[in-house]
Amino acid sequence: MPRIPRLASTATAALALGLLAAAPAAGHEPTVTDAHIVTRFGLAAGRMPENIALERDGSADLTLAYARQVVHVAPDGATRTLATLPAVANPDTPLMHGAVVTGIVRAHDGTLYVNYATGTRKTGIWRVPGAGGTPVQIAELPQDGLPNGLALDERRGMLYVADSVRGTVWRVPRSGGRATAWAGGAALGPLPAPPANGYGANGIKVHRDAVWVSNSDRGTLLSVPIHADGSAGPVQQRAGGLEGIDDFTFPGHGNTVLAALNGTSKVVLVRRDGTHTVVLTQQDGLSNPTSVAVRGRSVYVPSAAYVTRQDPNLLLASLRYPAGRL
Structure with a gap:
């Protein structure tokens, strides 16, 4: 394990986690700048940040995959545990081989929802109080699947x-209940492993009356329209050539995307026409990034x-462009 340096002062980190102001960049300037690591996690303890949700004050809630934890990272970099998912005897999650x-x-009321994959009946969606507390399972998902990305449509x-694993988008009422297979097909499915990794549908977001999904094995970014009756429309490919794409986010109101490329330790800006540009790399501190979140002009990237087996962390950077331009 690398030595963990002392975190920045409270004032400095709080400023970094705020809404950073910057002038619009010229065409030749980088889109994302000022990358630095806010906090680091312990690899040996399984504290590997997998996904992220942001609070209104610029703090972040993260899932730590193999530690089975949900943690809160404050603006000063301090970390506290909100919940620990229950241990499972002999977990056998496909591909992950653990819980x-x-x-x-x-949600807007502060409630957190997380996916838990175990290879048992505890696989599913769990609800966690926003201030922390005992997690409660609200929906069961197939034991032979791998629930990965999670999205909320509050409206x-x-x-x-x-x-x-199953190449499926499941839909579950926010209040809990039975999961319905909402979308599927080859475009969402994995490729055979080996030689591929066996990861199909991975990241997911609800955006402009559609569910957007990344496919890691196929390196694609997809969208599925939500019909007026709630059913799924045809799967549409929005971008390709995104090797090892994991989760992603929309930095503005348009269809521009910031996406984490896990295997190559990059974050890319995917334009509306499907082309993409690398904006962060391993040299900036990325170590198999898993997701991206944006608030104002602040970009958060868990790795x-x-x-790499080195330096799981939460990185923060700044958007040079106003979100409305993206």
Whole structure:
């Protein structure tokens, strides 16, 4: 394990986690700048940050995969545990071979929802009080699947889950209940492993009346329209050539995306026409990034170090462009 340096002062970190002001960048200037690590996690303890949800004050809630924890990272970099998912005897999650907590979303009332994958009946969506407390399972998902990304559509009262093994998007009422297979097909499915990794649908977001999904094995970014009756429309490919894409976010109101490329330790800006540019790399501090979140002009990137086995962390950077331009 690398030595963990002392965190920045409270005032400095609080400023960094705020809404950073910057002048619009010229065309030749980088889109994302000022990258630095806010806090580091312990690899040996399984504290590998997998997914992220942001609080209104600029703090972050993270899932730590193999530690089975949900943690809160304050603006000063301090970390506290909000919940620990229950241990499972003989967990056998496909591909992961252990019990892992994956996707996370935060509702406007502060309630957190997380995916928990175990290979048992505890696999599913769990609710966690916003201030921390005992997690409660609200929906069961297939034991032979891998619920990965999680998205919340508060307007429709629905949660959407990307299942990487079954190549399925599951839909569950926010209040809990039975999971319905909402979308599927080859475009969402994994490729055979080996030679591929066996990860299909991975990251997921609800954006502009559609569910957007990344496919890690196929290196694609997809969208699925939500029809007026709530059913899924045809899967549409928005971008390709995104090797090892994990989760992603929309930095503005348009269809521009910031996406984490896990295997190559990069974050890319995916434009509306499907082309993409690398904006962060391993040299900036990335170590198998798993997800991206944006508040104002602040860009948050958790790295789980699944392959590098070095320095799982939470990185912060700044958008040079106003979000409205993206």
